[in-house]
Amino acid sequence: MGSISIWHWLIVLLIVVLVFGTKKLKNMGSDLGGAVKGFKDGMRDGSAPDEPAPPASQVANKPSGGADKTTIDVEARNKS
Numbered sequence: 001m002g003s004i005s006i007w008h009w010l011i012v013l014l015i016v017v018l019v020f021g022t023k024k025l026k027n028m029g030s031d032l033g034g035a036v037k038g039f040k041d042g043m044r045d046g047s048a049p050d051e052p053a054p055p056a057s058q059v060a061n062k063p064s065g066g067a068d069k070t071t072i073d074v075e076a077r078n079k080s
Contacts, residue, residue, distance in 0.1 A: 017025065
């Protein structure tokens with residue numbers, strides 16, 4: 001009485017299939033698999049070592065004196 005036999009599991013499985021239907025169970029399984037795969041990819045990407053930053057000479061050549069003419073100071077525009 002204390003343990004669950006194979007017949008109990010088969011009855012539970014039959015009830016689940018009757019309630020949800022096979023198509024919905026298939027969709028739920030594929031969604032769960034996609035979520036697990038996405039989680040594993042995210043964990044792998046997070047543990048990868050970062051690429052070193054390029055040397056300053058390889059960064060885009062910007063004039064050192066003053067701001068770029070295409071740059072807009074949002075705070076200055078809002079205050080005036």
